[in-house]
Amino acid sequence: MRLSLSAYEMELVRKKLGREPTEAEWATIDALWSEHCSYKSSKVYLRSFPSTGERVVMGIEDWQDAGALDVGDGWAIVLKLESHNHPSAIDPFNGAATGVGGIIRDIISKGAVPIALLDMIRVGNLNKDKNRWLLKNIIKGIGFYGNSIGVPVVGGELSFDETYDDNPLVDVAGIGIVRKDRIVPSIVKQPGLRIVIVGLTGLDGLGGASFASRKLSGENEIGAVQIADPFAGKIVLDVTLAVADKVDAIKDLGGGGLVVGVTEMANGLGAVVDLDKVPLRVSDLTPEEILISETQERMLFAVKEEKVKEVCKEFEYYEYPCAEIGYFTEDSIVRFRYKGKDVVRLPSDLLLSPPLFMWDVKRPIKQVKERPEINIEEAIRKTLIHPDFVSKEWAYSQFDYEVGTSTVIKPGEADASVIVLPNQKLLAVKGDANPDLCEEDAYECGKYIVAEAYRNLATVGAKGIGIVDHLQFGDPRKPEVYYTFVEALRGIAEAAKFFNTPVVGGKVSFHNENKEGKPIKPTPLIVMAGLVENKFLRPSVENGLSVVMLGLTRNELRGTFLTKLYGSFGDVPKVRLNEDLLASELIIQGINEGKVKFSKDVGRGGLVTALFPILVKNCGLEVQTSQIKTDAGDDLLVKLFSESSGRFVVLTDDPEWFIRNKKGVMASVIGKVNSDSGILKIDGKSLDLSREIENYYNYLYKVIEND
Structure with a gap:
């Protein structure tokens, strides 16, 4: 044995x-x-998570199989997040399918009816046969189990990086509903x-x-x-x-x-x-x-x-x-x-x-180079054709996301999914991770992923109420790995306290390494649940709408998708949580007053990827970057690719409303939607992105189905 x-x-x-x-x-x-069951290398630090609050019905300290949050009228949602990383690396179909099954059983162990699943999947470069095989069978496994038992897969993430070549990450979150007095x-x-x-x-x-x-x-x-x-x-x-x-x-x-x-x-x-x-x-x-x-x-x-x-x-x-x-x-x-x-x-x-362990820590030494010469048009095109930013319809079309008739906002429609609860309240859910930023600064990354999830919920009109997390790292006995774990946890705890989104459950997964013993990029992941307070937003794009940008764009490029493409340079984004909160509150207010037609937070990939979902709707865009509020002067690279937190892109027919009601949030009108389908005009220079849009819709079908 x-x-x-x-x-x-x-x-x-x-x-x-x-x-x-x-x-x-x-x-x-x-x-x-085992680490899997005892949390012996993480339990000491997990105690720093905020796990109580007015909505917490069942939290970490209750030693239960899942957390629970009060959603009003005597009802509670039950949340659970787990992974099946190692099994999926060996047998992706059964590994992913049994991950779904395990989550479902955790939910029903509370007496709760499962109402939704989210899956967050990370595999290696799709140029490799093995990674295509892994992804195809992971998706089949998730669909096989979820579809068979009648629980909708309402959202998730699908991301690609060579760090996951031997060790894919397959995270599944489950949501259930139960009367509080029947848990x-x-x-x-x-x-x-x-x-x-x-x-x-x-x-x-x-x-x-x-x-x-x-x-x-x-x-x-x-x-x-x-x-x-x-x-x-x-x-x-x-x-x-x-x-x-x-x-x-x-x-x-x-x-x-x-x-x-x-x-x-x-x-x-x-x-x-x-x-x-x-x-x-x-x-x-x-x-x-x-x-x-x-x-x-x-x-x-x-x-x-x-x-x-x-x-x-x-x-x-x-x-x-x-x-x-x-x-x-x-x-x-x-x-x-x-x-x-x-x-x-x-x-x-x-x-x-x-025995509980606190291993040695050592701050990794990062190699930062001088900023290279970067062709803006080339950078835009290289970003938009990356599989991280293409349509994930190939995956979610294999899931029955409407079974149960409770799905209001479906996968791919918005930054967060929305489902209706038995008390007719609307629940929004979103999962977020950012391994590229975590590799550069795990503490800022921990704050960033919580703030991003909070912003994602705001884009559909919801306010976050609680979190489950999954902390995925290499061997904790390696000082640099353990340092990133401790720092990421510190950042998550700080942000969770700030947003009053207590951590009601989660999982720690260590020993995620390739066969040569190289750890994956640190990949803490959180799933946040929130309630729509008044109205929810189903995004729509129309010719003639104004583009409003909220928040300050900072000269912070290291740890962004741009530096993933061109090498590490510049400063790491510093998360100002108050800016995320204020901007999110303004978005929710705008939705409630009918002033928002489309809303997207500016996150991974910067302004370029925030604008792209508008272009794929058979529209064109004209943007004046001189109107972008920034600390970087006329630096176009920063304006287009910075991933500073606290920012949103909004489409509205009443841009002045945002200027009048900004309440400490920087707001400016930066452009307009037009009928020039597929054309992005930046400061008068037109880019025809027709090929990138075709790639957006067809990439995964071509790469996976034609394998």
């Missing part, structure tokens, strides 16, 4: 127990002490409750938590990847929600399998589990295999003795396995038995108290 435990940790276990653990006990400890806990507080498992246990996913807690080795690790079965998942979804009011606690059997599920649900109490009562897909599994299998479509319930038959009867109606396998005790000892004999007998406090 391959363990992720260090020699130090193994010796610590021996000293605490006063004996040598059995093979099954080593497997148990390895799963519970089901994931932990038990009293002994005597029966432990009930549903689903079959097989050989797939063996040691998955340990596998996710080390770098990809290049060996055949297909056995650590779970197999997706969305049709079984649909049964689990429907019946779990049907019995939610009959049980005391629910937990998804995900990372670490049965040993982690039982121990975490016990939450310091003890448990007795008979492994030979676990329904098996494959006969003659060893006790160790039953313990750590991560076979999908399984749930764990804590049930009062008199209700066990009633709960199992609901599953048996669909011929779905359901069995009582043990009970919780008050002695704080976790015991797994096989054929009447203990194969695991370990104290809860040992299993739930791994």
